[in-house]
Amino acid sequence: MFDTSPHRWHPIAASSDLVSRHVFHGQLLGREFAVWRADDGFVNVWENRCLHRGVRLSIGINDGRELKCQYHGWRYANRTAGCTYIPAHPADAPARTITNRTFAAVERYGMVWSAEQPEGEVPAVAGMEEGGQLVLRPIPLNASADRVVEHLKSYAFAPSAALDAQPVEMAVEGGGAFSVALLARADGAATRAAFFVQPVDSGRSVIRGMLDALPDGADRVTVLRHHNQRLTELRERIEREAARLPAPEPMQPAIVPVSAELAEMPELTPSGRKAALRVQVARKWQAAEGIAALELRTVNGVLPTFQPGAHIDLHLPNGLVRQYSITNGPGETDRYVIGVKREAASGGGSACVHDTLRVGDVLAISEPRNNFPLRRDAVRTLFIAGGIGITPLLSMALALDHSALSYRLHYFAQAESQMAFADRLAELKGNLVPHLGLSPEATQEKLRETLSGYVPGMHVYLCGPGPMLEAARAIARDCGWPESAVHFEYFKNTHEIDDSSSFEVALARSCVTLQVPAGRTILDVMREAGIDMPSSCEQGACGTCLATVIEGEPDHQDVYLNDAEKRSNTKIMTCVSRAKSARLVLDL
Amino acid sequence: MSNATHCSDRVALDLWHPVAVIEEAAPGLVHATRLLQEQLHYALFADGTAAVWRAEPALRIGDPVEPGMLPPALPVKLAYGYVWTSLGNPPAELFAIPEWEEADRRRLHAATMGVKVSAPRAIENFLDMGHFPYVHTDILGAEPHTEVKEYDVDISVERDEILATRCRFFQPMASTASSGGADVDYIYRVPHPFCSVLYKSSPVDENRLDVIAIFVQPIDEENVRAHMMLCVLDEDNEDKIIKRFQQTIFGQDKPILENQYPKRLPLDPRAETPIRADKSSIAYRRWLRDKGLTYGVIPAAA
Numbered sequence: 001m002f003d004t005s006p007h008r009w010h011p012i013a014a015s016s017d018l019v020s021r022h023v024f025h026g027q028l029l030g031r032e033f034a035v036w037r038a039d040d041g042f043v044n045v046w047e048n049r050c051l052h053r054g055v056r057l058s059i060g061i062n063d064g065r066e067l068k069c070q071y072h073g074w075r076y077a078n079r080t081a082g083c084t085y086i087p088a089h090p091a092d093a094p095a096r097t098i099t100n101r102t103f104a105a106v107e108r109y110g111m112v113w114s115a116e117q118p119e120g121e122v123p124a125v126a127g128m129e130e131g132g133q134l135v136l137r138p139i140p141l142n143a144s145a146d147r148v149v150e151h152l153k154s155y156a157f158a159p160s161a162a163l164d165a166q167p168v169e170m171a172v173e174g175g176g177a178f179s180v181a182l183l184a185r186a187d188g189a190a191t192r193a194a195f196f197v198q199p200v201d202s203g204r205s206v207i208r209g210m211l212d213a214l215p216d217g218a219d220r221v222t223v224l225r226h227h228n229q230r231l232t233e234l235r236e237r238i239e240r241e242a243a244r245l246p247a248p249e250p251m252q253p254a255i256v257p258v259s260a261e262l263a264e265m266p267e268l269t270p271s272g273r274k275a276a277l278r279v280q281v282a283r284k285w286q287a288a289e290g291i292a293a294l295e296l297r298t299v300n301g302v303l304p305t306f307q308p309g310a311h312i313d314l315h316l317p318n319g320l321v322r323q324y325s326i327t328n329g330p331g332e333t334d335r336y337v338i339g340v341k342r343e344a345a346s347g348g349g350s351a352c353v354h355d356t357l358r359v360g361d362v363l364a365i366s367e368p369r370n371n372f373p374l375r376r377d378a379v380r381t382l383f384i385a386g387g388i389g390i391t392p393l394l395s396m397a398l399a400l401d402h403s404a405l406s407y408r409l410h411y412f413a414q415a416e417s418q419m420a421f422a423d424r425l426a427e428l429k430g431n432l433v434p435h436l437g438l439s440p441e442a443t444q445e446k447l448r449e450t451l452s453g454y455v456p457g458m459h460v461y462l463c464g465p466g467p468m469l470e471a472a473r474a475i476a477r478d479c480g481w482p483e484s485a486v487h488f489e490y491f492k493n494t495h496e497i498d499d500s501s502s503f504e505v506a507l508a509r510s511c512v513t514l515q516v517p518a519g520r521t522i523l524d525v526m527r528e529a530g531i532d533m534p535s536s537c538e539q540g541a542c543g544t545c546l547a548t549v550i551e552g553e554p555d556h557q558d559v560y561l562n563d564a565e566k567r568s569n570t571k572i573m574t575c576v577s578r579a580k581s582a583r584l585v586l587d588l
Numbered sequence: 589m590s591n592a593t594h595c596s597d598r599v600a601l602d603l604w605h606p607v608a609v610i611e612e613a614a615p616g617l618v619h620a621t622r623l624l625q626e627q628l629h630y631a632l633f634a635d636g637t638a639a640v641w642r643a644e645p646a647l648r649i650g651d652p653v654e655p656g657m658l659p660p661a662l663p664v665k666l667a668y669g670y671v672w673t674s675l676g677n678p679p680a681e682l683f684a685i686p687e688w689e690e691a692d693r694r695r696l697h698a699a700t701m702g703v704k705v706s707a708p709r710a711i712e713n714f715l716d717m718g719h720f721p722y723v724h725t726d727i728l729g730a731e732p733h734t735e736v737k738e739y740d741v742d743i744s745v746e747r748d749e750i751l752a753t754r755c756r757f758f759q760p761m762a763s764t765a766s767s768g769g770a771d772v773d774y775i776y777r778v779p780h781p782f783c784s785v786l787y788k789s790s791p792v793d794e795n796r797l798d799v800i801a802i803f804v805q806p807i808d809e810e811n812v813r814a815h816m817m818l819c820v821l822d823e824d825n826e827d828k829i830i831k832r833f834q835q836t837i838f839g840q841d842k843p844i845l846e847n848q849y850p851k852r853l854p855l856d857p858r859a860e861t862p863i864r865a866d867k868s869s870i871a872y873r874r875w876l877r878d879k880g881l882t883y884g885v886i887p888a889a890a
């Protein structure tokens with residue numbers, strides 16, 4: 001048996017196997033991989049099974065940015081392998097932690113290399129220039145890798161420039177447990193060949209070979225044919241020998257279990273307002289008049305998977321924490337791009353972004369949270385953006401556009417110069433409808449026109465200034481839109497918070513009863529009692545600190561819940577809302 | 589993978605298993621099939637009876653036989669168009685499908701398909717609605733109508749079966765008798781570890797339900813023959829049209845099932861990631877675990 005170390009790099013595919021929008025089925029030491037190249041060039045090497053029901057992802061669909069499972073349409077993002085959409089539950093944002101197992105990928109010598117736990121560098125071959133070599137057709141064989149390596153040492157071929165020369169002088173120049181380097185000399189010509197043997201399984205291998213130089217035109221085909229013929233003969237010889245011996249047991253690579261959290265129905269994960277990630281400002285530019293764009297890249301590792309509609313908390317150098325939506329399109333997982341409008345009445349957040357932040361600055365951000373999830377089962381989707389409210393809707397529109405789903409993006413702005421991310425908007429072509437310089441009355445009229453013609457199965461997503469959202473929601477109601485089809489996100493909660501009440505909160509699952517005095521929030525009091533709860537904006541706009549109400553009547557002061565949700569008295573935003581009854585029982 | 593040459597799982601041995609389609613076996617001749625890694629022979633007779641026995645060299649496939657000249661026979665039941673047998677001590681009765689007796693229904697054997705998958709994976713797929721828009725595109729489902737709405741699942745203790753009710757799914761063409769898209773109601777029963785019965789809205793009578801059943805014959809732990817039975821209200825379509833519809837559906841499932849890995853159904857809750865739409869499969873896996881079934885599954889770690 002050969003060395004089955006998980007630390008050793010092996011080739012698992014030829015770079016040319018990863019053609020556009022294809023998923024290649026690779027295998028190493030018994031473990032299957034789904035190998036695919038995204039449109040941005042990134043090579044993904046993933047465990048070849050969907051985490052949901054074990055279907056091979058190599059039969060899935062590479063849409064250039066995401067890989068879609070054939071069985072239930074689950075989408076996994078380029079690079080992070082995080083699940084971004086579960087069609088069976090279109091209204092829910094999938095847990096970010098549903099992430100497929102990924103493996104290292106390095107391209108070298110026209111091959112894709114991987115390992116389960118790689119150590120060191122991909123092997124370098126003396127005399128082989130990166131990019132200048134001729135990659136031979138891979139030869140799969142039913143024989144173990146060690147047997148193949150032994151036979152390869154006696155592989156004989158002619159130099160590329162003297163294919164008919166006799167005799168040829170062969171020399172073994174080097175090699176290791178899975179490789180052989182050979183030199184052929186004849187008539188003053190010489191060709192170096194390097195062969196790597198990929199251990200597919202205990203009794204199966206692939207010979208991946210290359211020559212040191214790239215012959216021209218017609219010669220190339222002749223050289224390839226020369227090696228194809230000789231390697232095929234070698235394969236037949238090796239397989240005849242291997243067939244005389246008992247077949248080794250196939251390898252049984254362990255499938256890593258999913259996390260305990262994912263094995264159960266998803267619950268709220270306990271976490272406070274945390275800034276787990278460090279990013280660097282890689283680019284800062286003016287996305288429009290008065291709007292700064294920041295491209296944030298990870299300082300180390302990979303950024304977590306985001307979904308359209310998600311936001312991050314940005315911890316600014318002046319100590320303030322602000323929420324910004326991710327504007328990225330699907331599969332753009334190597335960066336987060338946000339847009340920040342300079343607010344005249346800035347509390348110091350937007351001014352700090354505009355005036356202080358510079359390229360190269362390192363910032364703390366939270367993981368992306370999605371409290372504004374995008375359904376993709378609408379017969380038609382409307383997006384209505386006001387000003388900087390374009391940011392989450394841009395990400396959503398790019399996602400639907402890439403999947404060729406029916407949508408329109410209505411963008412209300414003062415002037416064309418104030419429309420942010422013009423380059424991204426241009427990708428939406430005719431589905432972008434700008435409405436420029438309208439008065440409040442004209443805006444209302446345009447909203448009425450836009451929202452007329454509701455048919456069941458349509459959904460609308462609103463993001464913009466408070467008064468515009470209030471108007472749009474009222475008009476949607478008039479036009480017959482059910483509340484469940486109207487989704488909105490406010491920038492901030494402009495309502496004056498009345499925190500004069502005092503009441504009791506019982507946490508059913510924690511078996512704790514707490515007193516909330518006037519002037520303090522439920523969230524504060526819970527945190528003080530050691531009960532952790534995720535939060536983000538802490539002003540009733542983002543939806544992160546949502547809790548389920550089992551008993552009692554909430555005093556809603558947020559702008560996240562819609563009216564039906566508020567009336568139902570089953571949900572509460574713990575950062576601003578309080579109780580009308582003397583006691584609230586929460587499912588926490 | 590199990591290398592055992594025989595099944596040693598008491599639960600699987602004691603079940604009734606479908607092994608042959610009554611209408612397809614010429615009477616009076618020896619036929620062969622496999623069940624739980626054993627080679628079986630069987631014969632049907634002109635008097636409507638049948639016999640199943642472990643294959644013996646004295647009788648070969650195609651030999652004429654009569655009831656009196658057979659080796660020691662295995663238990664036999666004829667039900668729902670199939671010959672059922674058992675390699676252990678089966679219960680007195682097979683599960684009931686009362687609709688089978690209703691005189692105005694079409695009773696059809698739609699197809700038998702060989703599939704390289706374990707029997708429990710095949711059953712779980714039969715219970716699953718979420719794949720309709722992706723695997724049965726434009727027939728049982730179509731994007732963007734992908735939502736699996738909330739439904740109820742119960743494990744009935746006294747009947748020892750799983751019941752999923754209030755299931756609804758948008759279908760562009762639910763059967764041969766339907767003409768357009770509609771939300772279709774479903775009820776699923778799992779009365780046997782390797783059999784499931786589906787009731788769906790009849791396109792011709794809103795008060796009654798069509799019955800479609802899958803009876804899975806485990807050849808070994810990772811190979812099955814799936815028998816599809818129909819008991820439907822449809823007076824217009826020819827048999828072959830109704831059968832072809834089911835064959836198309838199952839033909840779409842087969843390549844998905846054959847690309848599931850591992851092929852045996854993992855019962856460990858941490859092997860795969862369930863969502864709310866998978867309530868029935870979660871109940872099914874728990875039910876198999878509680879029965880102590882080991883054949884065709886990867887038992888949960890102790």
